Amino acid sequence: MTTGADCRVAFADTLIELAANDPRIVAVVNDSVGSSNLRGFRTRFPDRLVNVGIAEQNLVGVSAGLAGAGLMPFTCGASCFLTGRALEQVKADLAYSRHNVKLCGMSSGMAYGELGPTHHSIEDLAWTRAIAGMTVIVPADPIETVQAVRAAAAMAGPVFLRISRMGVPAVHDDAYRFAIGRAAQLRRGDDVTLIATGVLVHRVLEAADALSRDGIEATVLNMATIRPLDREAVVAAARRGPIVTAEEHTVVGGLGSAVAEVVVETHPVRMRMLGVPGVFAPTGSSHFLLEHFGLTASGIATAARDLLRDGR
Amino acid sequence: MVHRARMGHPGGDLSAADILAVLYFHVLRIDPARPDDAGRDRFVLSKGHASASLYATLALRGFFSEDLLTTYMRPLSSLNGHPDRNKVPGVEANTGPLGHGLPIAVGLALGARLTQGTWRTFVLTGDGELQEGSNWEAAMAAGQFGLDGLTLIVDRNRLQQGDTTENTVTLDPLADRLRSFGWAVVEVDGHDVGTLVATFEALPAAAGRPTAIVAQTIKGRGVSFIENRVEWHHRVPTDGEMALALGELRDPS
Ligand SMILES: Cc1ncc(C[n+]2csc(CCOP(=O)(O)OP(=O)(O)O)c2C)c(N)n1
Ligand SMILES: [Mg+2]
Numbered sequence: 001m002t003t004g005a006d007c008r009v010a011f012a013d014t015l016i017e018l019a020a021n022d023p024r025i026v027a028v029v030n031d032s033v034g035s036s037n038l039r040g041f042r043t044r045f046p047d048r049l050v051n052v053g054i055a056e057q058n059l060v061g062v063s064a065g066l067a068g069a070g071l072m073p074f075t076c077g078a079s080c081f082l083t084g085r086a087l088e089q090v091k092a093d094l095a096y097s098r099h100n101v102k103l104c105g106m107s108s109g110m111a112y113g114e115l116g117p118t119h120h121s122i123e124d125l126a127w128t129r130a131i132a133g134m135t136v137i138v139p140a141d142p143i144e145t146v147q148a149v150r151a152a153a154a155m156a157g158p159v160f161l162r163i164s165r166m167g168v169p170a171v172h173d174d175a176y177r178f179a180i181g182r183a184a185q186l187r188r189g190d191d192v193t194l195i196a197t198g199v200l201v202h203r204v205l206e207a208a209d210a211l212s213r214d215g216i217e218a219t220v221l222n223m224a225t226i227r228p229l230d231r232e233a234v235v236a237a238a239r240r241g242p243i244v245t246a247e248e249h250t251v252v253g254g255l256g257s258a259v260a261e262v263v264v265e266t267h268p269v270r271m272r273m274l275g276v277p278g279v280f281a282p283t284g285s286s287h288f289l290l291e292h293f294g295l296t297a298s299g300i301a302t303a304a305r306d307l308l309r310d311g312r
Numbered sequence: 313m314v315h316r317a318r319m320g321h322p323g324g325d326l327s328a329a330d331i332l333a334v335l336y337f338h339v340l341r342i343d344p345a346r347p348d349d350a351g352r353d354r355f356v357l358s359k360g361h362a363s364a365s366l367y368a369t370l371a372l373r374g375f376f377s378e379d380l381l382t383t384y385m386r387p388l389s390s391l392n393g394h395p396d397r398n399k400v401p402g403v404e405a406n407t408g409p410l411g412h413g414l415p416i417a418v419g420l421a422l423g424a425r426l427t428q429g430t431w432r433t434f435v436l437t438g439d440g441e442l443q444e445g446s447n448w449e450a451a452m453a454a455g456q457f458g459l460d461g462l463t464l465i466v467d468r469n470r471l472q473q474g475d476t477t478e479n480t481v482t483l484d485p486l487a488d489r490l491r492s493f494g495w496a497v498v499e500v501d502g503h504d505v506g507t508l509v510a511t512f513e514a515l516p517a518a519a520g521r522p523t524a525i526v527a528q529t530i531k532g533r534g535v536s537f538i539e540n541r542v543e544w545h546h547r548v549p550t551d552g553e554m555a556l557a558l559g560e561l562r563d564p565s
Contacts, residue, residue, distance in 0.1 A: 031440065031473045031480060053443035053481030054410050054472065081409060114319055114385035115393035118360070118408030284387040292387075 004169035004202075008037040008106060010142035011163050014149040015074055016041050019048065022153065024072040026050060030059045036076035036106050056081045060089035060103070067099040072153065078112075079105025079121035079162060087127055094158040095133040102152045103128075107165040108138075109199060109248035110276075113286040121162075122276050125197075126253025128160040129227040135180060136226040138162040140201035141170045144224055147178035155180065164199045164248075166286050171202045171222065181225045183233035189217025192304050193237035196246040197223045197255045203290075204246050206297035211304055218304065229258050231266075238267040244274065244304045246295060251275040272307045274300060313364040315554045317385040319393065323544040324438060325365040327469040327502070327529040328357075331436060332369040334508040340434070344374035347401040353431050354420045356405045358413020359438040359467060360394040361546075367391050367400070375402035411444025413437055414464060418450045421462035421522075432515070436465045440472025443481045448493070455494020460516040464495070464524045467502065469531035473545050490524045502527025534561050 019025040019041070026048045027041050033051065042049045050066070052059050056077060063073040075082070082105050083090065094101050105124055112119035129136045137152065137159060139145040145163065152159040171186065178184070186201070187208050196204035201222045208218040219240065221233055237243055243263065245256035256273030263269060274295060281289050290296060294303070314320030336342075340353045357366050364384060371378045383389035390399040394408030405416050417435035424431050437447065454462055468486065470477050477483050487497040496518035500507050508527070517523040531545075532538030535557040549557055 031443075031475075033474045035473070051474075051480055054440050055443045055445060055481070057445060085409065112393075114317065116396070116408060117392075118394050118406065282387075283385060283389045283392045288387045 004167040005142045006165055006167055007139060007142055007145040007163050008165055010145040011104065011149055012037040012040055014146045016044055018150065018153050019045055022072070024070065025153070026066060026071050026073050028052065028059060028063050028066065028073045028075040030054055030056050030077045030081070032077045032106070035078060036104070038076060056085035057089055060086040061093050063101045064089070064093035064097060064099045067101050072100055072102070074102045074104055076104040076106060078119065079108035079124050080119055083121065083124040083127050083160070090128065091131050095131045098133060098157055100156050101158050103158065103160045105160060105162045108162045109164055109166070110281060110286050110289045111165045113289060114283060116283065117280040120281060122249045123253070124160070124162060125226050125247070125249050125255065126257070129258060130253070133158065134227055135159045136162070137180065138198040138224055138226060140198055140222050140224060141168050141172055143170055143172045143174065143176055144178050147176070148224065151178060151180050162198060166199050168199050169202050171205060178224060181228045181230055183230040184222040184224065185219060185233070186222055187218060187220035189219050190240055191216045191218060192241055192308060193219040193221060193243045194246065194300065194304065195221045195223050195237065195243060195255065195259055197226065199248055200246045200295060203295065203297050204300055207300035207304065210297060210301040214305070216304065216308065223255055223259070226255055226258055229262065231262050234259050234262040235266045238263045238269045242270045242307050244272045244300065244307060246274040246300050248290065248295065249275050250278060252278055270307060270310070272303045274303055313368065313381055313384040315549050316382065318548050319385055320364050320548065321361040321546050322538060322549065323471065323531040323541070324359055324362045324467070324469070326533045326535065326538065327531045328359065328362045328436060328467050329365050329533065330503045330505060331465055331467065331508065331527055332365055334505055334512065335434060336369045336373045338509055339512040341431070342402070344402065347375060351429060351431055354404050354417070354433045356407070356413040356417045356420070356433070356435040357395060358407055358435050359410065359441055360407030363391070363393060363395050366395060366403070370400070370402040373402070376400070410438065410441040411446040414447045415450040417462060417464070418454050418457070418459065421454070421459040422457055424461055425459070432461050432463065434463045434465065436467060438472070439466055439468045439470065439483055439486070440477050440480070442466065442483055442486070451490065451493040451495065454522040458520045459522045460518070460520055462522040463515055464522065466524065466526045467529050468526050469529040471531045471540070471542050471545070475542060487526055490526075494521060495524045496521045497524045497526060499526045499528065502529035503533055534564065536560060
């Protein structure tokens, strides 16, 4: 079992740092000050934290209005409710209206584990990436979280930032430079490309190590931006050979689908899409569920081996 | 259960426990041997985070073995952190996202009318939960349809996840608000079993209107150091706190 840093800490520290220099920044929450790790923000900027209560549709609508007033809301809540409950507000009030709101989906994926499918947010990438004008970012570790928050603030327009509460080890070093829409190549190999996002990136790196011990060399891409997708990186991967995608999300409509959309139109190759296979998860912790669905280093390595064997 | 699972919502479990006990042991016309009986009274726990209280009540009422309670939130257990009607006998709705139970209950009550069913429908919401607009859409519909087979119980413990309800988004005057939506409203002490029983026996509070019982409760009721403390919304007791809590609950003084 891997432990590491909770990306919410890097998120909140960066938000405070940005807010100190940018008076447009406000945090907007739905009774989620604690779960969004914003107590520090509230202490520092008590009048720049807006709590609309347990009311997500209102949360996103109010955020649109605040943006219309010239502010830059960072709107934070559990990802499942922030996206699912307020999806039409996200579409009409943020994306279609092109309002400068940063939606910060906390405890995304299956981070809420035992709290069950109502609290899992494994459809949020499919939902948000289907909407025109949305930028969708999934940081893989605290270093990337810091830069993703800064990049979201630096651009105009709606962004969905998907933040986990699962501890993850660092996959990037301080020299790393995140750019919206650009995949990061973390490893180079010619046999197969493993593309992952968010908390699965470090597991995919471990899978690549395991494959290498068997003489299979993998390229590993961290696809931190789901929309706009780095098409060039996907095409280059397809030209090299088969592709395995891994995401803490349903396999319907997320990273794997986004990659496949590019692959089938440009350079069709065999793919394996790893994720939650279109079911509601059983009871279990986030770590248990990742294992249950084969989203472990060994599960990913096995899928890559199977793909290479079947594909030849 | 929360102590064993290292997770859960003890404050909201305890504020709802007396209401659940009265409903399941006195009010609801239900048969644990036939949980799918078409004519059964329907109870929807809208504040699904109080799952531990619901499961314990269902087990004691005979819907399943008390042994199952030890599996609460364990891998592959049917007792998820939020209730699943397809896995747990006696559960009527898959709640967890707040603001879903009342609309479902309106449908169940309206369904009884449309199918000449004889069941009554009950739904328990939190108070913070009423900040969700969906409740007020459902409340308007229930008033419009004059659903006197529907009873809403509000667990009015005045706390939500991060603060008091009134410091967050005020709900008062709650009874007046509900009345203005066409409801008959009764305010009771949500821990006074006798009053609860009498209130339920007198349903509907007004013919041709849905009834809302605003139950004044104490979040964390029964355990001195949990009562009225917002952090216990989802804190887990240590072993020492657990022993103290059990002592207080066994021997209230
Ligand atoms: C739609 C939605 N938003 C947010 C949450 C997170 N949440 C769970 S419980 C809770 C507080 C509920 O307060 P209240 O309704 O007063 O319940 P109680 O005090 O009885 O525990 C919150 C915000 C949720 N479950 N659903
Ligand atoms: Mg409450």
